[in-house]
Amino acid sequence: MTRYIIKRLLGLIPVIIGVSICAFLLIHLIPGDPARAILGERATPESLAAVREQLGLNDPLHIQYLRFMGQLIQGDFGRSVITNSLVIEEFAERFPATMELSIAAMTIAILVGVLAGVISAVKQYSWFDNISMIGALFGVSVPIFWLGLMMQWLFAFKLGLLDASARLSVELRLDNITNFYVLDSILTGNWEALFDSLKHLILPSLALATIPMAIIARMTRSSMLEVLRQDYIRTARAKGLKEKVVIFRHALKNAFLPVLTVMGLQFGTLLGGAVLTETIFSWPGIGRLMYEAIMQRDFPVVQSGILIISLIFVFINLVVDILYSFVDPRIRVN
C-alpha cells in the first residue's frame, strides 16, 4: 500500500510540471505588456519599470520559468503585487473557509444524492423517481449564481431565516483555532457563534451542493439499476435476506464505485471552483480570493492559486483512488 501511494505521488510530478507551465505562461498570454496590464493605462514609466523588475519580466522566458520553479520548490509562492503580502499566507488564511464550505456542501450532496439515487433505482418509474430525476436535471442545468440569488432573496430577505453573506455576524466574536468557524465554535464552547455560523453556512453550501447532488443522484440511480440486475442480487434474495439488506449491503456497496469517482471529481471541483458561490455569498474563501486577484490582475496570486487548486484537486483524486481499494477488494493493492 505504501509503495502504491509513493508511486502515485511520483506520478504527480509530471502533472505539477504541466500545471506550472500553464500557470507560468498565463502572465505572458495576455496581449501587451503585463506590467501595464497590472498598473493600468496611466502608469508612469518608472512604476512600470519597477513592476517589471519585481516580476522579473526583463529576463528571457526560460530563465523566468526556472526562477519561478526554483522559488516554488523552496515554498516561495511570491507576493501579491496589490497588497504585497505573501501569497502563501493569503491562501492559508482563506483555505479553511473554502474547506468548511466544500465539506458542508459535499456532505449535503452525498447524503441527499445517494439516498435519492437509491430510492429512485429501487422504485424505478415511480413518482419519486420521476420527481427526483427531474429535480436532478434541474440541478445540473440551473445557473448557480441565479439559484444562489433566489435562495438569498427567499430565505434571507423574505423569510429572514438564514443569513445571506459572510461567515459570521459582525457583532459576534470567535476565537480562531482552526479557522473552521463551526469547529472553532464547538472547541471554544461558543454556542451562539455555532448557531450563527451554521445559519451563515447553510445557504452557500446548499447552492454549492446543487450540482454535485444532482450528478451523484443520477450516477447512483443508474449504477444501482445496473447492479440490481446482477445474479448475486438474486442470490441474496434467494437467501431470504430482507430487502433493506439486499439493497444497502449487497447492492449499494457494489454500486458505490462509480459514484465514488464522481464524488472525488466533484469535491475537487468544489474546492477550486467555488468562485461564483463565494462571490455571491461574500464568503472569504480562496474562490473569492481568486476572483479578486483576477479582477485586479494580481498575477502572482492567480498563478499560485491555479497551482494550489490543481494540487488539491489531484490530491483528492489520489485519496479517492486509495479509498477505491477499501470498497472494491478486486483492486486491492498489496
Next chain:
Amino acid sequence: MAENLLAIEDLKTYFYTPSGVVKAVDGVSFSLKKGETLGVVGESGSGKSITAMSILQLIPSPPGKIAGGRIVFNGDNLLEKSEEEIRRIRGNDISMIFQDPMTSLNPVLTIGEQLTEVIVLHQKLDKTAAAARAAEMLRLVGIPEAEKRLKSYPHEFSGGMRQRAMIAIALSCHPKLLIADEPTTALDVTIQAQILELMNDLKDKFETSIMLITHDLGVVAEVCDHVVVMYAGRPVEYADVETLFEAPLHPYTWGLLASLPKIEERGKQRLEAIEGTPPDLRHMPTGCAFAPRCSKAQTVCREKQPLYRQVREGHYVACHY
C-alpha cells in the same frame, strides 16, 4: 411410498411485456418426494428456471406474475404466504444455487460474510458460532484451509470452488429442498463430476431433496430418480429415470435422447437435431406446442392441445398418441 415434499399444481407464470403476454410457465404440474432427486429438463426457454424461481417467488415483478396454480411445500401452499413468511423459507427450508458461480457471489463481500449472513439470519446463531458453522460448511464442500478461506473474496476462488462455496451457502441451514439451476453448466467436465458427486453426498448427509434443472441428459442419468421433461412452458413427460431413458413416450423426449452424442457412432454421422425452433411464447399454436416440429404430428395434434395424463403407474405424458 414416500410422501410429497413439493407438489406444483397447474402453475402459471406470465410476463406482461409491451409486445404481449409471455406465458413462460403455462400449466406446470409435478411433484417431488422426500429424499429424491428430480431432474427438470428441456431446452432454453422451456420454463425450467422460471418454474424454479416461481417456487421461491423470485420472479421480477413487474413484468412477471404468478397467474395461477398452487405450489404446495410440506403441506402449505407457498403462493398464499406473505412476503415475510416466504423470506423465512428462502435459504432456510428451500435454498437455491445458480448456473454461473462467477456472477452469483457478491464480489465485494468475503465468502465468510456471505456464508455467515445466512446462518445468522435463519439459525439465530451469534457471530462466533456462525463463523464456526461457516468454516465447517466450507470443509464439508471440500474447500481446504476453510478458516483462512472465509476471509477470501470470490475473485480469489476458481469457478469450481465458487460453486462449492455456493453449495455451502445453500446447505448451511440444512434445507429440506435444494433447487439447483444448471449448477454445472458453466463448469468444465471434471469439475462438473466433482460438483455432482458433492451434491449427492451432501443430499444424503442433510436429508435434502434436490430439484435439478438441467439440459444435460447425461447429468440426469447420473444423479436423478425422476425426470420431468418440459417444452414451451408445459411438462410433456414425467417418469422415473430408467423408464424415461428406456421407454420414452413423447416425441420431444425421443428427440432429446437422439440428440445425445454416442461413442459408437463417432465420426460416422452428424448429431441428430430436433428440426425447427421452439414456439414464440406470446403466440402459442392452438394444438400441441410441439406439433410444428413433430415428425409424427397428425391433424388432431395441430387442432387440440393434448391432455397431460398418466399412461402407466408413475408415467405421465402429454401426447395424443
